[in-house]
Amino acid sequence: MAEQNAGTGDRPLIQVVGLTKVYRVGVETIHALRGLDLTIGRNEMVAIMGSSGSGKSTLMNMLGCLDRPTSGAYMLNGRDVSRMGAKELAQVRNEEIGFVFQSFELLPRQTALENVELPLIYAKGGWRGRRQRALAALDRVGLSKRVDHRPNQLSGGQRQRVAIARAILNTPSILLADEPTGNLDSATTAEILSLFRQIHSEGQTVIIVTHEDEVAAHCQRVVRLRDGRVLSDLPIGQDIAGRHLPSVHSAHAGAERAGA
Amino acid sequence: MLNPLFWLQAITLAFSQIWANKSRAFLTALGIIVGVASTTSVIAALTGLKAKVLSEFESVGASKFFVFPDRPDNAPRNMYPWEKILLKTAEAKAIRDECTLVKALTPITEVGLDVESGGKRIEGITVSGIWPDWHLVQNRFVQEGRPFTEIDVDSERQVCLINADAITELDLPANPVGEALLLGGRRFMIVGIVETTQARFFGMNTSSAEIFIPFSVAEKMQERNFFMRIEGMFASPETAQEGEDEVRFVLRRMRGLTPGEPQTFQVAAIDRFIEQFKALAAGITAIAGGIVGISLLVGGIGIMNIMLVSVSERTREIGLRKAVGATPMAILMQFLLEAVTLCLVGGFIGIAFGRLAAFGLTRIPGAQLDQADIPFWAVALSFAFSALTGIVFGMFPAIKASRLDPIEALRHE
Incomplete structure (x- = not known):
C-alpha cells in the first residue's frame, strides 16, 4: 500500500479532515458527522461499518460526492470536492466514483448493455467506442453472455454484476458499494464479494459500506463509526481479533492479507 | 456540453416512455390533438374559401374597377x-x-x-x-x-x-x-x-x-x-x-x-375588394389561432400534470442518473424533451385528424370548399405551437426533476 501511494505522489486518494454534517429536520438539529478524519490510499479495500445513526450513510454520501459537508475538507485525488457546485460534483461522480447499491438500481426497460452504458451518456466526450467498453466491463463481471437481457430476465446476482459493470465502466477512482449484498442470498453474496476482491486485485480502490461482519471480512481494513466519529480503524486481522469473530473469518482474512 | 449519446438516448427514452404508456399519453395529448385538429381544419376551410373567392374575383378580373354615384x-x-x-x-x-x-x-x-x-x-x-x-x-x-x-x-x-x-x-x-x-x-x-x-x-x-x-x-x-x-x-x-x-x-x-x-362618387377597384376579403380571412384565421391558443393551454396543463406524475414515478431513476454523473441540466433536458416529444406527437396526430377533416370538407356537396387544404405554414405553426406548449408546460416538472437531491431520490420508494 505504501509503495503504491509513493508511486502516485505522497497524496492519498481520499483525505477527509474534520468533516461535519448537520441536518435540520423541522426544529431538530441532527449532527450526523462530528469532525471525522479519514485517509484512504489507492487500491485499498475498506469496509465502513457502524450501526444505524452512526453516520456511515452520511459518510458514504460525502465520499460519493452526492452531498456536501457542513464543514471540513474532503480531498479526492488532490482536489477539494467539498465546496464544488452541483454541476461539478456531477462530473466528479461521473469520472471518479462508481456506485453499487443494495437494490441494484438498474433501468428496467433497458438491456444489461444499455444499463452499463448509462454513465457514458453523461461523460464528457467519452461516448466513442461505448459498446466495446460496455462489453469489456460486462466481460470483467462474467456476464458477456447476458448483454441483451433485461433486468427482469436476470437473477439477483446477475443484476448486481450488471450494476458493478456499470460502476467500473469509467475506471473510477473509487468503487463505492452500499450494502451490495443486502438483497442477495449467502451463496450469491459470496460470489459478489469474490468479484469485488477480483476487481480490487486488478488495482481498483473499493469501499464497501456494510453492517455485516461477513462482508467486512473480505476487506483489508475496517473503519467503524459511532456518533459521527471514527471509533476504530484497523486492519481486518486486528479488527476481527478484537471482536472474537468465528475462526472461519479469521482464516479468510488471513488468506486475504497473505494475498495482498 | 451534453454529448450526442445523451440526445440519442433522451429522444429514444422519450418515445419509449410514450410507447410504454400509450393510453395515458394519448389521453394526455388529447387536448393538443383536439386543438391542433380543430384549428388546422378551420384554416383548411378558410384556405378553400379564400381560393374559391379569389378565383371568382379573378374571373371578374383583378384589374377591374367600378364607378358609381355616392x-x-x-x-x-x-x-x-x-x-x-x-x-x-x-x-x-x-x-x-x-x-x-x-x-x-x-x-x-x-x-x-x-x-x-x-x-x-x-x-x-x-x-x-x-x-x-x-x-x-x-x-x-x-x-x-x-x-x-x-x-x-x-x-x-x-x-x-x-x-x-x-x-x-x-x-x-x-x-x-x-x-x-x-x-x-x-x-x-x-x-x-x-x-x-x-x-x-x-x-x-x-x-x-x-x-x-x-x-x-x-x-x-x-x-x-x-x-x-x-x-x-x-x-x-x-x-x-x-x-x-x-x-x-x-x-x-x-x-x-x-x-x-x-x-360625390365612388371609384372602387376589385383589387380593393380582394384586399378587404384577405383582411377578413386573416381576421378569421387569427380567431382560429386564438382557439388553438386556448386549447393548447388546456392541453398544456394536462402535459404538466402527467410530467409531474412521471417525475414522481421515476424519482429513483433520476437519483441513479444523478449518481452516475447526470448534471441538473441533463435531467432538465431529458424531461423537457419528453414533454416536447409528447406534444409533438399530439400535434402530429392533430394534423392527421385535421387533414382528414379537410378532406371531408372537400366532399361536402355545394359547400364550395373543394379547394380546402391545410397550407404548409399552418402545419409548421401547429408543430411550433405544440413544441412551445411542451417547453412552457414541461419546464416546471423538468426543473423539479433537475433539482431533486440524489440521496433523497435514491431513498424514494
Missing part, C-alpha cells in the same frame, strides 16, 4: 340631391378619353322593358345599354353573329345582343341572328349571341335572360335623370391604385369639386 358620409340629403350626383355620359367619355391607365370602359344603364318576339311577350325584362368596350371589360364575347361596334353606338342603331338563356325564354330559333325583337315597342335586330357568364359573382346576375342594346339608344329610352354605373378595367392590377387616383381626379374636375369638398 352621397358623401353624413352629408344632408338636400345638399346633394340624387339628380345632381348621378353619373353623366359626358363623364364616362371624359374618363375614357383622358385616363391613360384605363384600358377599356363602358357605362351601363338598365331599363325595364316589355319584350316581344313572334307571339311571345314577356313584361319587364332588364335591358342593359352598353358601349362596345363592354365585351372587353366583362370578358364576354359573341358566340354567334358580331359584337357591338362604335358605329352601333354613334348612329344609335336599333340592334341588340342576347344570351343563350334569352333564346330559350323567348322561344327564338336556335340561331336567331338576324331575327327581330320588339323592345318597349321598338324593333331591334339581333346581331349576336353573347357568352353566358360562367362565374356568377356572389349570386349577382340572377336573371338568366340578358338583352343588350347600344348605350346611346338606351339613353333615349330612359327617363330624364337615369342611373348609370361605369365598369372599366385598368391596364394591369398593379396600376389599379394609380388608375383609381386618375379616374378620381378627372371626375372631380368634371364636377368642379374643390380640394376640400367631399366626393
